[in-house]
Structures are given as structure tokens and as C-alpha cells.
Amino acid sequence: MADDNSTGSKNGGSMKLVFIIAIALLVLGGGGAGAWFFLMSGNDAGQAASSEPAAPVQQPAQYLQLSPAFVVNFPHQGRQRFMQADISVMSRDAQALAAISQHMPVVRHALNNLFSAQLVLVFENPAGIENLRQLATEEVNQVLEREIGRPGIEEVLFTSFVMQ
Incomplete structure (x- = not known):
């Protein structure tokens, strides 16, 4: 057991x-x-x-001064008026800024034509300067599209704007 x-x-x-x-x-x-x-x-x-x-990394903003200042004369209410503007463009694309420098005569010509044709609106509309700035941005981007095939600036900035 x-x-x-x-x-x-x-x-x-x-x-x-x-x-x-x-x-x-x-x-x-x-x-x-x-x-x-x-x-x-x-x-x-x-x-x-x-x-x-x-997400693409946003590049820092770069500025290019379009000098000398733009001076445009135009008739308004029977008097000769003048506009002087110092302008800078803002972009995050260095190639676009280089293209603006290279094609500066075309850019200045387009902006002079725009300012000469639109300045009466600046006097008649309180938001006219802002509208003119937006039109100038579109105009510079159109020049870039013709020259390099794409727009390249974010804004045209008036660093000084005098009308008399």
C-alpha cells in the first residue's frame, strides 16, 4: 500500500x-x-x-523692392493728378524673384499701364488702394506666367503711396 x-x-x-x-x-x-x-x-x-x-515646408517670405518708385500722372476732375508708390513684391519662391529681376522692364511696363488706367477708381472708392494692390498682384503673376510658365508671388505691397 x-x-x-x-x-x-x-x-x-x-x-x-x-x-x-x-x-x-x-x-x-x-x-x-x-x-x-x-x-x-x-x-x-x-x-x-x-x-x-x-505637408510641404513653407519657405520664409522674401521681398524684392521694385525701384525706383512708380510715378504716374492722370487727369481727374479737370486737374492733373499724380501718384507715387514704392512697391515691393513678396514671394516664397527665390526663382520667381529672380525672374522678376530679370524681366523688370516688362513688370514695370505692366504696372505703369495698370496704374494709369485704374487710378480714378482709387479716388472714388474707399477700398480703392486695396483693390489696386490686388490688381497689381494679379498683373505681376500674369507676367510671370508668360515668362516662366507659372505665377510666383503672393503679394504686391505698397510700402509708400502718395496721391496729389
Whole structure:
């Protein structure tokens, strides 16, 4: 009978050992599966973020002074009037600014024609100077489109504007 008890305790001990190993395998397997799922779902998000194009980095604004100042005369209500404006252009594209410098005579000609034709509107409309500035921006971009095939400036800025 002593032999029966000793074999029973060996079987009970080995059953405990098998049970502990099975639980350890389940815990390790579950932890491994959870870690794999967590890492793979994070990897998919990383891949999706890397496959999307990154937002372009905005370059710093650069300015080019169009000197000398523009002086335009025009008749208004039977009197001769004059406008003088110092103008700068703002761009984030160095190539566009270089193109403006290269084609300065064409740019100045286009702006002189614009100012000569539109100055009466400046007197009649309180927002006329802002409208004139926007028209000048469009005019310079049109010159750039003709010369280099694309617009390149963001704004024309009046750094000084005098009318008399």
C-alpha cells in the first residue's frame, strides 16, 4: 500500500507540474499574441502616416523692392493728378524673384499701364488702394506666367503711396 500512495503522489505532483506549465504557456502565448497585435496595429498606423505625403515646408517670405518708385500722372476732375508708390513684391519662391529681376522692364511696363488706367477708381472708392494692390498682384503673376510658365508671388505691397 505504501507503493500505491507513493505512485499517487507522484501522479498528483506531475499533474500539478503539467497544469502549471499549461497555464504558463497560456499566459506567455496570450502576452505574446497581445504584444504582436499591439505592435502590428501601431506599425500599420506608422506605415499609413509614412505613405501619406508630408505637408510641404513653407519657405520664409522674401521681398524684392521694385525701384525706383512708380510715378504716374492722370487727369481727374479737370486737374492733373499724380501718384507715387514704392512697391515691393513678396514671394516664397527665390526663382520667381529672380525672374522678376530679370524681366523688370516688362513688370514695370505692366504696372505703369495698370496704374494709369485704374487710378480714378482709387479716388472714388474707399477700398480703392486695396483693390489696386490686388490688381497689381494679379498683373505681376500674369507676367510671370508668360515668362516662366507659372505665377510666383503672393503679394504686391505698397510700402509708400502718395496721391496729389
